[in-house]
Amino acid sequence: MDTIFALATARGRAGVAVVRVSGPGAGTAARALVGDLPPARRAGLRAVRHAGEVIDQALVLWFEAGASFTGEEVVELHLHGSMAVVQAVLDMLAAMPGLRMAEPGEFTRRALENGRLDLAQVEGLADLIDSETEAQRRQAMRVFSGALGRKAEGWRHDLVRAAALLEAVIDFADEDVPVDVRPEVLALVDGVAEALAAEEAGFGVAERIRDGFEVAIVGPPNAGKSTLLNRIAGREAALTSDIPGTTRDVIEVRIDLEGLAVTLLDTAGLRDTGDVIEALGVDLARRRAEMADMRIFLLPEGEGITDTVAARPGDLHLRAKADLSGGGAGAVSGATGQGVPEMLAAIAAELGRRAAGAATITRARHRDAVLAARVALQDAAEMLDRGVSEEIVASELRVAIGRLESLVGKVDIEQVLDEVFASFCIGK
Ligand SMILES: Nc1nc2c(ncn2[C@@H]2O[C@H](COP(=O)(O)OP(=O)(O)OP(=O)(O)O)[C@@H](O)[C@H]2O)c(=O)[nH]1
Ligand SMILES: [K+]
Numbered sequence: 001m002d003t004i005f006a007l008a009t010a011r012g013r014a015g016v017a018v019v020r021v022s023g024p025g026a027g028t029a030a031r032a033l034v035g036d037l038p039p040a041r042r043a044g045l046r047a048v049r050h051a052g053e054v055i056d057q058a059l060v061l062w063f064e065a066g067a068s069f070t071g072e073e074v075v076e077l078h079l080h081g082s083m084a085v086v087q088a089v090l091d092m093l094a095a096m097p098g099l100r101m102a103e104p105g106e107f108t109r110r111a112l113e114n115g116r117l118d119l120a121q122v123e124g125l126a127d128l129i130d131s132e133t134e135a136q137r138r139q140a141m142r143v144f145s146g147a148l149g150r151k152a153e154g155w156r157h158d159l160v161r162a163a164a165l166l167e168a169v170i171d172f173a174d175e176d177v178p179v180d181v182r183p184e185v186l187a188l189v190d191g192v193a194e195a196l197a198a199e200e201a202g203f204g205v206a207e208r209i210r211d212g213f214e215v216a217i218v219g220p221p222n223a224g225k226s227t228l229l230n231r232i233a234g235r236e237a238a239l240t241s242d243i244p245g246t247t248r249d250v251i252e253v254r255i256d257l258e259g260l261a262v263t264l265l266d267t268a269g270l271r272d273t274g275d276v277i278e279a280l281g282v283d284l285a286r287r288r289a290e291m292a293d294m295r296i297f298l299l300p301e302g303e304g305i306t307d308t309v310a311a312r313p314g315d316l317h318l319r320a321k322a323d324l325s326g327g328g329a330g331a332v333s334g335a336t337g338q339g340v341p342e343m344l345a346a347i348a349a350e351l352g353r354r355a356a357g358a359a360t361i362t363r364a365r366h367r368d369a370v371l372a373a374r375v376a377l378q379d380a381a382e383m384l385d386r387g388v389s390e391e392i393v394a395s396e397l398r399v400a401i402g403r404l405e406s407l408v409g410k411v412d413i414e415q416v417l418d419e420v421f422a423s424f425c426i427g428k
């Protein structure tokens with residue numbers, strides 16, 4: 001096994017830069033740089049030397065194999081965050097036999113391979129590092145701390161018991177087994193199937209928390225949609241003018257709305273138009289608005305709309321240009337900002353209400369495994385009903401168990417590893 005090393009912190013000038021070394025040669029490599037190592041898990045200040053010259057003063061941390069992030073011997077060198085210091089240390093490590101630069105995600109991959117993390121935790125860690133909003137952080141932390149693994153283990157436990165009950169009947173087929181195990185098996189199968197269905201139902205929202213909710217601003221031309229978007233963005237994200245039909249493309253602005261990641265969409269004003277390009281914009285506006293999680297309908301007082309998008313429960317209907325019409329509840333003005341805080345609070349309340357129903361599963365990979373397991377359980381329940389032999393029902397349960405184990409990487413792991421690690425950067 002190679003000993004790997006990498007800069008674990010972001011590149012560039014900083015107060016501190018951490019170089020991490022992991023593998024059987026980590027301790028030896030570190031001793032060559034700093035002399036004696038401090039006791040395991042205790043920070044110690046050491047001079048880093050190259051050919052007798054002091055390169056930097058570093059805080060050194062050393063972890064024994066079996067008690068580190070990767071499960072291997074690990075040394076962390078907390079250097080001053082200078083490009084020159086970091087480069088000198090990386091060069092010295094690269095020159096040592098048996099050491100090489102880590103691949104992207106390789107530290108985490110070793111943690112997985114050594115059983116320090118399960119696959120879902122690895123995904124949670126990737127999301128945690130990528131998280132930008134409070135809801136993203138909280139959701140990622142839940143997965144990273146093993147919540148999905150614990151749930152999967154509970155479901156697996158119930159299904160293993162159900163399969164064992166059926167297998168006991170198979171083993172004692174010649175004897176007179178007085179108990180009918182089918183009711184208990186069915187109860188276990190139904191219980192897990194229900195829990196899986198709940199995960200599927202909450203998946204869409206969990207995915208939105210991870211990737212962001214889309215909220216589209218729609219309305220007739222010149223309603224002030226782009227002006228409103230710019231007010232919220234705090235910059236000129238979209239062109240505005242008194243000419244109807246100014247916006248043609250969809251303009252996206254990403255905001256952090258009370259901890260939720262939200263992408264606001266400014267769209268072309270909806271109307272019938274002979275202008276070919278504007279008509280393309282109106283088409284695009286309608287499609288994106290219909291796909292969005294929520295719509296803000298902006299309508300000037302006394303004005304109708306000739307070409308509209310269907311509203312759905314939870315959408316907001318607001319009167320535009322509140323400054324001209326005297327304002328009041330349900331009115332908003334991008335020009336003056338009045339009503340904007342109330343509008344943002346209403347969006348946050350609606351999306352927050354939906355976010356509360358988020359599942360523990362957060363990725364399409366999880367959803368596919370849960371769906372496949374639930375389908376197998378449905379088949380098993382139906383077979384029990386029809387009096388199909390215990391062997392066949394038990395093998396169907398094994399299919400479901402296998403799919404649930406894939407959530408935490410117990411099976412099919414190679415297939416998903418490359419995809420999962422593709423999003424990691426070097427040093428993780
Ligand atoms: N008084 C007032 N004028 C506004 C307000 N919002 C926008 N306007 C004006 O209304 C006109 C249209 O504004 P835009 O933001 O371009 O409207 P839009 O809905 O994006 O228009 P299209 O992209 O053409 O559909 C501009 O002259 C703005 O200055 C507002 O809240 N109050
Ligand atoms: K306009």
Ligand SMILES: [Mg+2]
Pocket residue numbers: 225226227238239240246247266267268269
């Ligand atoms: Mg516009």
